[in-house]
Every structure is written in structure tokens, then in C-alpha cells.
Amino acid sequence: MPEMTRIVLAARPEGAPGPESFRIEQAPMPEPGPGMVLLRTIWLSLDPYMRGRMDAAKSYAAPVEVGATMEGGGVAEVLASQAPGFAPGDVVVGPTGWASHAVVPAEALRRIDPAAAPLSTALGVLGMPGLTAWVGLDHIAGAKAGETIVVSAATGAVGSLASQLARRRGLRVIGVAGGAEKCAYAVETLGCDACLDHRAPGGAAALSEAIGAAAPDGVDIYFENVGGRTLEAVLPRMNLHGRIALCGMIAWFSGKGAAEPMTLPAVWRMILTRRLRVQGFLVFDHFDRLPAFLAEVAPLVRSGEIVWRESVAEGLEAAPGAFLRLLDGGNFGKQLVRVGHDPAGT
Ligand SMILES: NC(=O)c1ccc[n+]([C@@H]2O[C@H](COP(=O)([O-])OP(=O)(O)OC[C@H]3O[C@@H](n4cnc5c(N)ncnc54)[C@H](OP(=O)(O)O)[C@@H]3O)[C@@H](O)[C@H]2O)c1
Structure with a gap:
């Protein structure tokens, strides 16, 4: 049998x-x-x-x-x-x-x-993660040319397309990724203007400094894939009326919150004082957009203008x-x- x-x-x-x-x-x-x-x-x-x-x-x-x-x-x-x-x-x-x-x-x-x-x-790039990037950027964050965006897990399935689409839409793109090799790829291949290593020494404070240096006019959009110390580093860099597309929080999976803690009052205060708009989203609510997503991105993948x-x-x-x-x-x-x-x- x-x-x-x-x-x-x-x-x-x-x-x-x-x-x-x-x-x-x-x-x-x-x-x-x-x-x-x-x-x-x-x-x-x-x-x-x-x-x-x-x-x-x-x-x-x-x-x-x-x-x-x-x-x-x-x-x-x-x-x-x-x-x-x-x-x-x-x-x-x-x-x-x-x-x-x-x-x-x-x-x-x-x-x-x-x-x-x-x-x-x-x-990947033409499936669920790709649709997540496209929806998050355009329909949740409402990305516009001239704005500055931070994308975490920038070389991953979602982040790599979010970064490339943001560049194509005329934003300044700051990637955050783990390690020098991923950061080099984010800049040289995905076209990020800068990429910062969240595993570098100095923790959230050093990462926040580096984001500040890479985004001297502040951050308009955070494409949030991870939570943890990256969120802690980005929040103080957000401009007034900035937007956060809350896509994922992998740093806090498996009870890892203890390793990268953040207190709720600190987060809440930042959202209030920066007048941020935070919107969580699940791609499963947006599958009706798959044809429109594929109509734009599939030709770019075929032509090599979008890499994966x-x-x-x-x-x-x-x-x-x-x-x-x-x-x-x-x-x-x-x-x-x-x-x-x-x-x-x-
Ligand atoms: N809302 C939705 O509908 C939806 C849909 C798809 C995915 N997501 C979420 O989007 C995120 C990315 O998913 P993906 O499929 O594209 O995965 P992925 O980015 O290809 O892989 C996960 C990456 O997360 C990063 N990571 C792990 N632990 C971390 C930590 N403590 N701090 C910072 N980064 C950490 C790692 O990248 P580094 O080596 O660069 O740290 C890892 O490669 C996940 O949080 C996922 O749950 C949400």
C-alpha cells in the first residue's frame, strides 16, 4: 500500500x-x-x-x-x-x-x-509574504515618495520586497537586519539607503543612535516585522504623525520577551506624544488584492527589477x-x- x-x-x-x-x-x-x-x-x-x-x-x-x-x-x-x-x-x-x-x-x-x-x-516574492509587503506598504502605511521608512527583518521574505517596493516608490529606506552580510545585501542588492545591524553591540540605544544618523529628518513609517529591541530603537526616531504598519513580532515569539523587554507605558507614551498611527494587519484579510499585487510585481520579478x-x-x-x-x-x-x-x- x-x-x-x-x-x-x-x-x-x-x-x-x-x-x-x-x-x-x-x-x-x-x-x-x-x-x-x-x-x-x-x-x-x-x-x-x-x-x-x-x-x-x-x-x-x-x-x-x-x-x-x-x-x-x-x-x-x-x-x-x-x-x-x-x-x-x-x-x-x-x-x-x-x-x-x-x-x-x-x-x-x-x-x-x-x-x-x-x-x-x-x-515567497509572488505569494503570501510578497502580498504582505505590498499591502503593508501601500494600504496600511500609505507610503509616499519623499518619506523615510524603516523596514525590519529587511532581507527576509516580507522585508526584502517591502524594502524594494519602498525604493521604487521614492522613499528613503533604512533596513534593519541581523549581521554584516545581510546588511550589505540590503544596501547593495535591495537598494536600501542604509542598513543597520540589530545584533551589533550596544543594544537598543546604539541601534537608535544609528537610525537617527541614517534618518536625519526622522522616520515617517516603520514597517514592523520584529518587535523587541528594534522597535525600542525605532520608536524615539518616529516623526510626529508617523505610521507603523504592524506586521509581525518575531523577537517576542517563544517567550523571548524577557530577552528584549519593553514596558507598555513606555510604548504607549511614545505613541501618544508622537501622535503615531499604529495599524496591525493580517494578510489573510487582503487576499482579494492578490490579482492587483501580481499585476504589478510579477512583471518586475520576471524582468529582474525585483530580486528575491x-x-x-x-x-x-x-x-x-x-x-x-x-x-x-x-x-x-x-x-x-x-x-x-x-x-x-x-
Ligand atoms: N501580518 C501578516 O499577515 C504577516 C504575514 C507574513 C509574515 N508576517 C510576519 O512578518 C515577519 C517576517 O516574516 P517573514 O516570513 O518575512 O520571515 P523572514 O523575515 O524571512 O524570517 C524571519 C526573520 O526575523 C528576524 N528575526 C528573528 N529574531 C529576531 C529578533 N529577535 N530581532 C529582530 N529580528 C529577528 C531574522 O532576520 P535577521 O537575521 O535579519 O534578524 C529572521 O531571518 C514575521 O514577524 C512574521 O510573523 C506577518
């Missing part, structure tokens, strides 16, 4: 997850019922939000149950279909989970054109380790797992 491989949540982590949080299993190959499609996963996306799904607390989405397959988006080939509109050989993007194969409802799938761009880009970068882990069994590294900045660009053969050859 044919089998599939999957990675399940073995135990809920207390604080930081570790290899013991995951278990690899074999299971019988599922069969698609009416309206369902059987998929073979090619690329699996690893994303910071998956850390939240490992906790019991309900957030904007239900947690993954202990013993259940870890959730995740993937690019996959259709092997069998019981749904109109999908046929064997089609390539789709959808919720495959951390699994070699999956049966998924047809309405959760979007067909992609293998000739349009490398398949993996449907999970990937960290690729080989084989499904490498997913837990790659995910744990992602949470600590071990990825450089969009973190992917190559689960199966890519028929488009990338």
Missing part, C-alpha cells in the same frame, strides 16, 4: 521549540473524495506564523492539535482530482501542510503557471531544523523546503 510522509506536532513547546516538538511519520496515502484533490508536495513554505500554531492558545487561527500534521502552504502537483477545474499534472499553491502528499479541498487551491516564474516564488532570495532545506525531514533556524534568523531570504521533484526544473 502506498505511503506518504508527514511531520506532526509531537508536543507543545514550553518557550522555544526544539527538535522534540516534531515527529516524522509514515501514513497511508490519502484518497480524494468529492470536491477534493490529491497533491504531491514540491515546495513547502516555512513561516514565522507556524510558531503560533504550536501553542494551545487560539489566536486568529486555531492551533495545530498534538499529533496532527503541521500546517503550512506549499506548491504541489495534482496527482488525482475529484473536483472540476483541476486535473493531474496541474501545479497549484495551497495548504499542503508539512507532508509529502495531501488531500485538499479544491476551493483552497490556486493554479499557477509553471512558465510564468520559478514555482517556489509562489510561496531563498534559503532551501533539502527533504521534508529537514523541515523542523530549518524552521527552528528561521526563528533565530538562520534563514537568508524566503525559507523553503524542497519536498519533491520540481517539474519546472528549479
